[in-house]
Amino acid sequence: MSDGRAAGQRPGEWIPSRPTSRDVAERAGVSQATVSLVLRDRWAGRVSPARAEAVRAAARELGYRPNLAARTLRLGRARTALVVVPALTNEFFARVHAGAARAAAADDVGVVLYPSPEGVGTAPDPFTSASATLDGVVASSMATEALAVLSEGGLPLVMLDSEPDGGAAATVNPDIAAGMRLVAGHLLRLGHRRFAHIAADVDSWTFRVRAGVLAEEVAAVPGAEVVVTERASIDVRGGLLAASRALAGPARPTALVCDDDLLAVGALKAARRRGLRVPDDVSVTGFDDLTMATAVEPELTTVRLPGEELGAAGMRALLAVLRGEVLGTTVLPVELRQRGSTAPPAP
Amino acid sequence: MSDGRAAGQRPGEWIPSRPTSRDVAERAGVSQATVSLVLRDRWAGRVSPARAEAVRAAARELGYRPNLAARTLRLGRARTALVVVPALTNEFFARVHAGAARAAAADDVGVVLYPSPEGVGTAPDPFTSASATLDGVVASSMATEALAVLSEGGLPLVMLDSEPDGGAAATVNPDIAAGMRLVAGHLLRLGHRRFAHIAADVDSWTFRVRAGVLAEEVAAVPGAEVVVTERASIDVRGGLLAASRALAGPARPTALVCDDDLLAVGALKAARRRGLRVPDDVSVTGFDDLTMATAVEPELTTVRLPGEELGAAGMRALLAVLRGEVLGTTVLPVELRQRGSTAPPAP
DNA sequence: CTGAAAGCGCTTACAG
């Protein structure tokens, strides 16, 4: 202790000098090795039950907690995963994070969160962060350009809601295509033929799939057509602007298919401002099933994406990859939630 | 390297064997000490500029990143703070986290997030988490019982939106009392006299203040009264149920003062279901100014709590405490956002 | 201006 501790303490008295495994060993009258064995539960048949109990008692009395930095250094693994999401203030990504953290905790792995600051755009290098002693990365719904940065870390990478063959060790996706097929089918069956697609202004797999499937499904029905608005930023205001424009055209669409619930909420506002009733004059659909989807009136017909399950499955996939297993792409089912914002078009 | 590395690698080939400072030293033809000095920017006057440049070049070429576990172990500090919030899927706490992470990053400190799984209730011991090499804790809006657990870690603790003298090293609060005074004043000035308080079912400082101030302000006006509903769980459904009950009574209140925007959104729904118009028949106010506040119609009159600023100020306070500074309680200003959900009561 | 050495706290192969 020639310097390190002293140097660490100089800035203030705030460093609680925690007991070390040596302190526990001393108190229990055993060696540090025995302490480690007992506390890591690797003692069966190697340490007598009496001594094991003595160690546990000493640890308890001292309030001993292993120093994770030391353990990490020794073990060469951090038992920590990085979760990268475009924006944490979006409820969907908060759910993804919650699911990932839950699955990680079940395996005694910690999670460090990295919300890409520029929204869904390119993330600056997360690996320079102070918490960057990482075993692997789970990243959700990133824009295409962001992948390169993530791969650069050289860490095992699991992508969520992303291009299936994007170079990640594993991919877990909600069944986006099925979701959009459910929306299109629902509206077509109600009798809609003039659609507007309120599309998000993010260039990522998930939104490309939504656009592609909607176009296909509508094209398959004679007389049906879909116009695509200028791409909208993913917030209420973006939806309001894009939907206003879509509703202003000559052949007014009878259904607004929105890439996200936030856009759909904006579309609801746009319709109301033009004096149109939802769903009587125009139907509106969303994607995600955020809390907001049932907060508004009418409540939104939308696709429920399993955010928590996505995060949990992604973390489990990462853990499996770290164990050396080889994984491909997992697809999670989605559901259509039919609510008050959709109805047959006015005759 | 008798065992450690080998043991670490056995589970799979996934551990990228990263270059160490020794590798950089070798490549640059200097000692490890020089590498450390240069890379930590402590070389001025101690290492010749030419060698410093050589070290930087070598580090760049090898893609060297310091092993944080080793640095942490040596330094005795983790440069990592724990942020504890009741629930991350609540947008307000997501904002708090974002602000805290931003402030931490500015000081090159990492953030580990701990969303108390049981909502706003008692958090189980966060310090057993695998990422628990921590310098300090910032905790927001915790229920009273949760404080004990947090103090137990023995780490410097900054509380946000909490009891000012609750034993934390520092406290940073939005001016909750002023916020509720703004709401009450606004409604009283509009002419309201019969209030219902849709109160949250969480026993914490922030909600006690809201209840206390509302009661006081209303009591100060002759003829004005406030009834308190059964406490509601903080979500749309909770608000809907509590508000339904409040509106069913004999002397129907003309204003529903809600502890949270989610409750207020529920109240909006309750009013609508009873065939009451907002704000013509009944006024509704919220607290927080979530995205949802402007998503609904009419948009909510609410108190804007500065979530990001709260998180950032809290983290800066923790950093100051870690530097040995003594801090008291900081109060952040709040604002009333007047929108469409409030109006004079029907005559 | 530079390097050799010690030590942070832990875990494990090895020797008893």
Next chain:
DNA sequence: CTGAAAGCGCTTACAG
């Protein structure tokens, strides 16, 4: 069944 020792990668006081 138990302990002494080495070493993970880094930083810094110290000796040159």
